[in-house]
Amino acid sequence: MTGWTHHLIIAPILIPLIAAAILLFVNERQRVTKAMISLVATIILVGVAITLFEIENRSNGFEGVYLLGNWAAPFGIVLVLDGLSALMLLLTAVVAIAALVFSLARWHGVGAHFHTMFQLLLMGVNGAFLTGDLFNLFVFFEVMLAASYGLLLHGSGPLRVKAGLHYIAVNLAAALLFLIGVSLIYGTAGTLNMADLAARIPQIEEDRRMLMEAGAAVLGIAFLIKAGMWPLCFWLPTAYSAASAPVAGVFAILSKLGIYIILRLTMLLFGEGPSAGFGATFLVFGGIATLIFGIIGVLASQALGRVAGFSVLVSSGTLLMVLGINDGAVSSGALLYLVSSTLTISAFFMLIELVERGQDAGAAVLAVTMEAFGEGEEGEPEPEEGVTMPGTMAILGTCFAACAILLSGLPPLSGFIAKFAMLSAMMGTGAIGVPPTAAVWTLSILVILSGLAALISMTRAGIRTFWTSIEGTVPRVLVIEIVPVMFLLALTLVLTLRAGPAMHYMDTTIRTLSNPSIYIDAVTNAAVMPGVGNRSGTEGK
Amino acid sequence: MSAIIIFTAVAIAQLMLAAAMAIVSVRMFRGPRAQDRIIGLDALYINAMLLLVTFGIGTGRVIYFEAALVIGMLGFVATVALAKFLMRGEVIE
Amino acid sequence: MIQPAADIPLAVAIGVAFFLLLGASLALIGAIGFLRLQSFYERIHAPTLGTSWGIGGVMVASMLYFSFSLQKPVLHELLIGLFVTVTTPVTFLLLARAALYRDRTEGKNGVPGGIGKAAGERVGEEPVDPP
């Protein structure tokens, strides 16, 4: 990875940023132009993400380190590409393109600056995945959050605004916690670079380390809010279900961002050394609580949107718990689960809108947003043009069934493989002769219960939606709306069939992660390029 | 000698200004009306500015001057907005 | 915490101290007046002590001090004085006008130029006749 490909690492951040900047110059009425710019940028992003993923895939445990501003590692900001971030980037890009295409049918026209905010959201998410610096992480978190506020409110309407208010309030509080955590860590460790921090932790004296741990714990709360751990998660189902369909689709990645960071930081900072295993128990119990709450919520929800929202919690709970157990093979199963559940939930959120459109629920939401209050400055969203889907109900039904299967972890789609991968590592051939612990039993039972809850809830909802509607009007569904959904679902099928290579990738990733010194060495040894001004090599280190 | 004089003068001046600020903030708290509070805020701004200049003298550095200048030049914007809100019920018509 | 002042002539130091204390005490007196005076219209006069020679004193002190300690004319304090002088009236004018309006609608404080019946009815108090 030399020459120009090296600069590709930063591309996932810059492409959306530049696209967003260009979009600002395009008048709101030129909707097609805006859509094209956004689409092209996202397609390029997918291309870049695939390239980076392939690079990571080919090189075992390679770390790509990008020194921003050509400053040596602990001083400047670094971007780090490793297996995990490459994976998350790809996942983001895939989900993004699906959501974007979906939005082109109608949603992108119901409010101002949809595409700009969409691109900036991608920038924030990608930045958070790539960065190797705690405070920079905060900044990208905020970029992501700010854009998500905008997107959540996209389309306005009482439901969204109320959900948005809660979402924003909670996340503002979270941001403050984030700041407290980061500053405590800086104050005690004297660095912000994650790799440097990991390297310094063993050398920190006792009482300073305690404070550092307090900081890390506070930081953890901030991420857990994003990841949706009980009891910090009540905003999540409401917010996600209130968001417009494509937005909710891309939001599926956001809660995983919290998980990602927890995974990254626990593995890197608390993988070994005196603070090893810090907070793991807490994660396990938090995961259990979240999982239980998610299960209950899935069961208790009538609206599909909330079912989906609680499914996010279920998946978060599962992941948190597995991360708390923190065992190599289990974690790689968890990664597979993460990918699978993101794709599923994203597809499901978009599907819900299509399905409910037949019941006039979606139409009502749209109508609310179009309340005649634009006094002319708001162009009426043009009647959507495009090809409507033939055999709509059959396809919607199939997609719905696929989602149900995925959510409940039934075969043959990737939901099953993912759950199997985790469980197998805990109590199957991955752990021969090791008697399952109480945590493992609990997790197994809960995983089963969650599948069951999803099954019950989804059949209930599916039956109500598809089979009992008395004069079921067939919704008008455009090809570009259903294709993204099918695309994401097809990916889960691919993930099932290619589970072997996928698991290989996850295993490699986790192996690299569980050996923090690889990451630390890669970052601290990254050499600056000589010859700018009078700057030289690793001076000052 | 001159150092001591200035040192003492600065210390006393700072205390006096702090006292002024404290008194002003009592009015801010007591009201009775919004306009009293707003004038209080304005006075607080002015006193704070004086305090900064005094602090500058005490430290012998000019770099704190800009903060004072910002207060002097722009501090009134907030109070103007408050006043206008009081009068008209909205800030920008 | 305060850095020892640079070596400057004693006379200048005394001048600096004088102006400094003058400014600060005027500000303090203004503050006291602001607290003690009875009606709003009286109180409005008090802080102007601070904004006029209160600032003036401190500014002169600062200019004197820095001009001598840095060995070059330092006059930018003038700007502060100027801006404060120019901007304070804006606030005061607007506020006083708001207070007038409010007193008139409520018919309090013996404010001249009371208002017509309509507003009086609205607020539910007897309008006060203009003197």
Next chain:
Amino acid sequence: MTLEPYFLLVLLILPFAGSLISVFLLNTPSRVLPSWVAGSAALTSLLIVLFAYPAISGGEPLRFEAEWVPQLGLAFKLRMDGFAWMFSVLITGIGFLVIVYARYYMSEEDPVPRFFSFLLAFMGAMLGIVISGNVILLSVFWELTSIFSFLLISYWHNAAAARDGARMALTVTGIGGFCLLIGLLILGNIVGSYDLDKILQSGDLIRGHSLYVPALVFILLGALTKSAQFPFHFWLPNAMAAPTPVSAYLHSATMVKAGVFLLARFWPALAGTEEWFWLVGSAGIITLLLGAYFAMFQQDLKGLLAYSTISHLGLITTLLSLGSPLATVAAIFHMLNHATFKASLFMAAGIIDHETGTRDIRKLSGLYRFMPMTARLAMVASAAMAGVPLLNGFLSKEMFFAEAVQTHADSFLDTMLPYVATLASAFSVAYSLRFIHTVFFGPPPVGLPKEKPHEPPRWMRFPIEFLVLICLVVGIAPAISVGPFLLTAVSSVLGSQTPEYDLAVWHGFNLPLVMSIIALIGGTALYFTFRNYLARCEDGPPFLRRLKGQRIFERVLVEVSWHWARQAEKRIGTRNLQPQLRWVVAMGFFAGLLPLYLSSFEPRPFVFTGVDPTFGALWLIGICLAIGTAFLAKYHRLAALVMLGGVGLIVCITFVWLSAPDLAITQLLVEIVTTVLILLGLRWLPKRSEDFDDTITLRARFRRFRDLALAVACGVGMTFIAYASMTMPVPDAIANYFLENAYSQGGGRNVVNVILVDFRGFDTLGEITVLGVVALTVFALLRRFRPAADSMAMPEQQQIQNRLDEEREGRSAGDTVKDYLFVPSVIMQWLFPVIITFSVYIFMRGHDLPGGGFSAGLTLSIAFLLQYLAGGTRWAEDRLRILPLRWMGIGMLTATATGAGAWLLGYPFLTSHFRYLEVPLIGKVPAATALLFDLGVFTLVVGSTVLILVALAHQSIRINRLHAAEMEKAKEA
């Protein structure tokens, strides 16, 4: 490499392929084409299975293996031995027959392609179960059968019964499937592999392992739910809402057989222990008896058959529980026999239903005269079900009796078994007799929904004829017809344990025969005794009629999954903001302090010496103001805002005091803009006065107290942590590097600014992006802003002032505001260029002294803001054409382009460059690319801030216009 292994792959793919093809026929009007597709797919599969027999008969299974997820021990392994072969024949053979039958059974209106598609897919899944060579693969197919059976049962989804039945079937078998998976995972833990061959070989290891019991329990949960064994039997009768071909296929030959298949499959690995016997045996025996008993009292033809199926499956389960090889032989044999006669009976029932329009036994009577052929076939099949000699049912039943009288495990259950077996058999005779006698004999029926029943089409009867023929052939000449195949099947399960057995009709006059005779006579007697009661009674057995498993299940499901869940969600969740924030705060509090508490952290003692009195006094004011803010924020909003401004000012002085002039300037500017912003917003908030708040409930008081306690706790915690971290010896921080290199390598003296635009410029890029996004969001949201009704009108002050102006002589509306701003606006206008100059100054000096792009940007936007304040929106926009979006775009691009410029030289993004330029007249001028970056920041900040302010300011005009328009409309109307 022979071709034979690929048989298995093709065999598995064929049904699924057929299913897919059928999907594409969804819109064909013809019923015939889909049937042909389905039929040929099934037939081909059957032929493949048959052709595979020679390869299997040798005893060595056929295998096919492909890699799937090797890391997890999950391989795509297919394996067909004799037992699997036998089942494959059943699945494909009966499948084919059912398809033929269904071709005639389904009516014109039904979407036939969908039916066949599901049916074929189900067939594929079922084949998958029997030929899986990897237990996880098996569980994959296991779940697939549940899913497809759900779709098949709910085929007529307009009927509520079909939906409910299907859902129940899915729920029960789905749970079972999950449990099975866990069980198999435990097996994997014990054996170390999911390979079926390996597992089957490790029987002793498994049985001796401490995890044996959990594994067994979980696997049994899977098997028993699928096979509708007690206490999970209740779903099967409700699944009868399915179209009859589905029942004939799923509930006789395939789906329910999967459970017993699994038991037999794992028999070598799991059977033979006490636990096995007790668990499996008790389930089997109870099911056997209960099923038969319930079957007698059913009034629905298919219900009767369903309970009979339950009972027969109980019989098989009981046999498998005994742990003796001979019993297993009997079990396998009975699986085969039951499939044949039960499938044919279901189809016969379907024909009756089809022709008469009802399945209610009470309404049916004397059908023999209308459909004699069907009647004869049904009679033979029923006889087989009842265990009449010379039919296949008799043979396996005899074997069962023979096993029942043997002692296997000396226990109560074992002793009881012969009696139970006989009794159940008698019941079985009774219901079989009832089925035949009531339906086909007696007077002609009256009041049938369909008039004039008659024989079905020729080919609709064919499947029954064929199956009945098999019943007869096997029943009369077992050894030569089914013998070899059965042996292959049995020996593939039992291996070396395969016992000697004799497939003969006549074993001499022995105890089992006596039991059979007793059962036959007893059953007949039973039927004729209770005949009249049965003809009139309600559906279901006496006493237990009310106790419907289905209803209990539904009730429980609704209760648990709906009511309880909602209660629980309310209890442990919330949709309100306050509790959420309370949690966040509390969690943050504990997260911060718990680690310290647990590791018994000791903070340094508080030291009050060395405190600057002025600073102390300042914060005394600050603290009072903060508390005042908190106190007044509810009823005196403006006052709270004023005080908040005061706190901000103190913070700002603190920054100056503690060596952060940059922060002070920024804080101050932000403070000003924020105040104006909040004021702009205050216009739209409702009036609030203290009068409302008379009644404070006890709960509210408690809540307040709790919040107060939490708030104080957080404050104390923050104080401690802040003090601890401030007094801690400073670590060797990266800051030193910045201090050393800011000037030499970053080209600036103001280290903070160099950090912002150079060392950590990327942060700044992100930060301004945040600002930009927020501005856009604000803009987008406010475009649809609609104030609450009570904020629609002009503010009260303006109304009064306007009215006054109108009433007074010589004045017109708006004079007040004109006079009001007459003088101040002049000053404000003249400040405009001054502030612009000042903002440029702040910007230019940023790199070396406090200032920088952000402060400068805010300053400039305050300049704009001031003009809006002075002249109003219209006035200002008439004169200043600000295009905030353009500014933002330019800013973003400038910053990015500056960063990207480094690429041209091959350096990473944001690499800065600086040098001193010699400019004529002026001298040395520092020129750093960082300054250009800062320019981007500046531009974006101006754009965003102005956009936010302007968007808010515009609302007044907008709403006034709108309000006027609405008033107009109201007047017209």
Next chain:
Amino acid sequence: MEIILSIAIGVMTSCGVWLILRPRTYQVIIGLSLLSYAVNLFIFGVGGVKSNLPPILDESASTTMIADPVPQALVLTAIVIGFATTALFLVVLLASRGLTGTDHVDGRGGSR
């Protein structure tokens, strides 16, 4: 110095927390502002506080005696972001007030 700053942070935290737990949106936004002051000061303080040693280089001062610039840079970023989010929250609460007709955080009517 440290003790005063710590207590100030603590008090502002208390007030802020109290306010964000109140049911009126306006209280919440004021509370968030107070909290962000507290947090900004907190970040600022963790590097250790020094008076009159601003991180501005001139030829004379030695770099070791200067206040830590990193927390200051962080606070600057935090201030900006805090400003942005306050603006956003304000607008959202206005929109919420417009759509639900009340300024209760849950959109409920009545007063408490």
Next chain:
Amino acid sequence: MFPYPVLILFLVVMWLLLNGFTLGHFILGLIVATFASWGMASLRPDKPKVKKWHLLFKLLFIVLYDIIRSNIGVASVILRGHPEGHTSCFITVPLELEDRTALAFLAVILTSTPGSAWLEYNSNDRTVLLHVLDVIDEAAWVNTIKNRYEKLLMEIFA
């Protein structure tokens, strides 16, 4: 190019005060000031006609003196302490000034002088309402304003 020379001059001086007196900064300040004055031009303010420059300085000194005087006055009122020790009242002063800038000057002067506050200007009958902290003779006040300030201002802004 240079729409407001006085303004530009002022801005350049301000720039130099802030940055130091160098040639480079003079040029830079000139550029900045020019841009800023264009900004001012876009506001289209009422352009004041300044006639007699030198009188401005006279005014300045008068005002400075008055401010010192009234500072002492007000301070003594405050320090004297009894609430009844002074008589404050409202005074309406009719004005002849029409120029807005001149009025602004007057307002600044009156407000900066402790003891008198400009409350309200009525553009219809061109009167200004003042509040005075310690009034001994109302007529004297009106007289002072009209003769001491207004006259001068009328001369400056003809």
